[in-house]
Amino acid sequence: MTIKLNQPLKPDLEKLTHYLKQINDSGWYTNFGPLHQQLTKRLEEYLGVKNLLLVSNGTLAIQVACKVLNINSAITTPFSFVATTSSLLWQGIETAFSDISSKSYNLCPTALDKALSESEISYDGIVATHVYGNPCDVNSIAAVANKHNKKVIYDAAHAFSVNVEGQSVLNFGDASTLSFHATKVFHTVEGGAIVFKHSEDYEKAKRLINFGIQADGSLGEPGINAKLNEYQCAVGLTLLDDIEKVIAHRAQLFHCYRDELQGVVEMPTWHKDTTSNGAYMPIYLADVNRQEKVIEALANNGIDSRRYFTPSLDVAYKNQKSFGCEQSQKIAAGVICLPLHAYMSIDNVAYISKIIRKVVK
Numbered sequence: 001m002t003i004k005l006n007q008p009l010k011p012d013l014e015k016l017t018h019y020l021k022q023i024n025d026s027g028w029y030t031n032f033g034p035l036h037q038q039l040t041k042r043l044e045e046y047l048g049v050k051n052l053l054l055v056s057n058g059t060l061a062i063q064v065a066c067k068v069l070n071i072n073s074a075i076t077t078p079f080s081f082v083a084t085t086s087s088l089l090w091q092g093i094e095t096a097f098s099d100i101s102s103k104s105y106n107l108c109p110t111a112l113d114k115a116l117s118e119s120e121i122s123y124d125g126i127v128a129t130h131v132y133g134n135p136c137d138v139n140s141i142a143a144v145a146n147k148h149n150k151k152v153i154y155d156a157a158h159a160f161s162v163n164v165e166g167q168s169v170l171n172f173g174d175a176s177t178l179s180f181h182a183t184k185v186f187h188t189v190e191g192g193a194i195v196f197k198h199s200e201d202y203e204k205a206k207r208l209i210n211f212g213i214q215a216d217g218s219l220g221e222p223g224i225n226a227k228l229n230e231y232q233c234a235v236g237l238t239l240l241d242d243i244e245k246v247i248a249h250r251a252q253l254f255h256c257y258r259d260e261l262q263g264v265v266e267m268p269t270w271h272k273d274t275t276s277n278g279a280y281m282p283i284y285l286a287d288v289n290r291q292e293k294v295i296e297a298l299a300n301n302g303i304d305s306r307r308y309f310t311p312s313l314d315v316a317y318k319n320q321k322s323f324g325c326e327q328s329q330k331i332a333a334g335v336i337c338l339p340l341h342a343y344m345s346i347d348n349v350a351y352i353s354k355i356i357r358k359v360v361k
Contacts, residue, residue, distance in 0.1 A: 001301070001302050001351075002302040003302060003304065003339045003344065003348055004304050005304035005306055005337065005339050006183050006340075008182040008183060008187060008341075009186075009187060009239050009246065009342055011239055012241075015238045015241065019035060019238060022035065023230045023231065023234065028230060029230050029231070030227055030229040031227060032210075032227065033233070035230045035233035035234055035237060036054060036227075036230060036233050038233070038237060039054060039188075039240070040053075040054055042237070042240055043193065043236075043240070046161070046240065046243070047160075047168050047195075048163075048167060049170050049171060050195075050199070051195060051196040051198070051201070052193050052194070052195050053195075053196070053206055053209070054191065054192075054193050054227075054233070055192050055209055055226045055228060056190065056191060056225075056226050056227060056229075057179065057180075057190050057192050057226075058083065058155075058178060058179025058180070058191075059086075059087045059192075060087075060224070061178065061179070061192040061194045062087040062127070062153065063087050063088075063090070063091050064205050064208055064209060064224070065153050065194050065196075065205070066088065066091060066153065067208060068175070068205045068208065069125060069151045069153065069174055069175060069201065070124065070151075071093065071127075071153070072092075072093055072124055073093060073094035073095070073121060073122075073123045073124050073125075074096075074123055074125045074126065074127045074153075075095075075097070075098050075112065075123050075125075075127070075323075076088065076095060076096070076107075076126070076127040076128070077097070077098070077106070077127070077128055077131075077313075077328070078099070078100070078312045078313040078314040078315075078328040078329075078332075079100045079105055079106075079129075079131060079309055079312060079328040079331060079332060080129040080131060080155060080313065081129075081157070082309075082313065082316070084129055084313075085313045085317060089317070089320075094121070094123075095317075095320050095321075096115070096119070096320060096321035096322065096323065097313065097320065097322045097323065097325050098111050098112045098115040098323045098325070099111040099323065099325045100131075100325070100327050100328045101327065102330065102331065103269040104131075104136070104137070104268055104269055104271070105131045105282075105331055105335075106130065106131050106135075106137065107126075107129070108327070109143070109144050111323065112126065113144045113147070115323035116144065116147075116148045116150070117148075119323070121321075123150065124150065125174075126144075126145055126151070126153070127153045127155060128152065128153075128173075129154070129155040129156075129157075129158075130154060130158055130162070131158065131268075132158055132279060133158040133159045133162050133277050133278075133280065134271055134274070135162060135164040135169045135271040136271075137271075138154075138164060138165075138169070138172040138173070141173075142172070142173075152172075152173035152174050153173060153176070153177065154169070154170075154172060154173045155176075155177055156170055156176045156177060157177065157178060157179035157181075158184075158279045158280065159176075159178075159277070160279070161185065161186070161277050162275055162277050163274065163275045164271060164273060165274075168195075170195040171197075173197065174198075175194055175196050175201065176195045177192065177193070177194050177195075179191075179192045180193065180232075180236065184279070185243075185246070185247060185277050185278070185279050186239060186240070186246075187235070188232040188235050188239075189235055191232050191236065192228075207220060207223060208221065208226075209224065209226035210223060210225070211223045211225060246342045247277050247278065249278075249342055250277060250340065250341070251275075251278040252278070253281075253344055253346065254276055254278035254340065256349045257281045257338065257340070257349050257353065260353035260354075260357075261356060261357070264353075264357050264360050264361065265284060265285055266283065266284040266285070266286075267282065267283055268282060268284075280308070280337050280340060281339070281340040282308070282335050282336070282337050282338075283335070283336050283337075283338060283356075284331060284336075285334050285360070286330075288334075290359070290360060291334060291336060294336065294355075294359050294360065295336065297355050297358075297359045298352070298355060298356075301355055303339060303352055304339055305336050305337065305339070306336070306337045307336060307337075308335065308336075308337040309335070310335065311329075311332055312329045312331075312332040313328075314329070315329060315332075
């Protein structure tokens with residue numbers, strides 16, 4: 001038996017061909033075409049958001065959001081995929097790290113408030129990640145941001161279709177960014193989106209991702225090419241038809257893992273008022289020897305696992321300012337992600353959990 005860490009959703013070829021035929025018949029391959037408009041509308045309706053702008057990947061989503069919101073310096077989380085930080089540094093944004101909560105693995109509001117209060121630099125914004133699809137403490141972060149008059153961007157790459165407090169997690173902050181990379185819960189092979197709080201920010205972003213060209217064809221502020229093409233939109237439309245069933249299954253696997261491994265390993269504390277999309281299944285083992293034995297035992301049984309995320313990004317980017325990231329370094333040193341994808345079964349979860357229980361106990 002081989003169980004992969006992740007297995008991207010495969011679009012139904014008959015449905016996909018239907019959309020591809022539309023593209024060929026229209027001759028409109030990119031530049032906000034008919035399928036782009038369809039996918040935008042359907043995603044806004046499904047996710048319960050407004051001002052959703054499709055872009056060519058999740059990294060550019062963060063960069064465009066920062067550009068639109070005039071963020072030239074930011075405090076961010078050290079516990080996230082590298083793109084959260086590298087997208088800022090690549091754009092020349094002065095970046096600093098604030099520590100995470102040892103329970104949620106998300107940016108800690110108390111540590112963030114302390115960092116902003118003590119910093120000699122007046123940072124423009126906060127970039128926080130909903131790690132593993134677990135929502136940040138959005139109300140506390142909003143309170144800190146309001147206190148210090150900062151913009152907030154949420155990297156919601158893991159949080160597709162996640163609701164918190166009865167609404168989409170994407171509705172919090174000044175902007176939220178999504179990744180539609182093939183490894184994500186929902187994908188367009190490559191791609192992403194930005195959800196803006198304000199419509200004027202959305203309109204500005206739409207110009208910027210098309211080279212800065214204005215509605216009348218004149219040139220405005222310099223932009224970039226970050227558009228999502230029609231072929232990728234076709235994949236998204238195909239997969240969106242069955243996404244509710246996919247997410248329900250992934251969430252079931254996630255909760256089954258949590259039940260099977262309760263009291264065996266440590267796991268992040270999930271937001272108490274949220275839905276789950278089953279994006280990832282992280283566990284934490286403080287003892288290095290046990291970590292290695294678990295990974296080895298899984299591998300010997302044909303089961304993939306991954307130390308995700310490690311290292312803590314303040315360690316990887318030592319030349320950037322850090323306000324102390326002890327918790328992030330601790331979690332990054334002991335976290336392991338287990339297989340979780342739509343093609344797994346409950347029996348797979350039980351099998352993997354049994355191996356882990358045997359090794360740990």
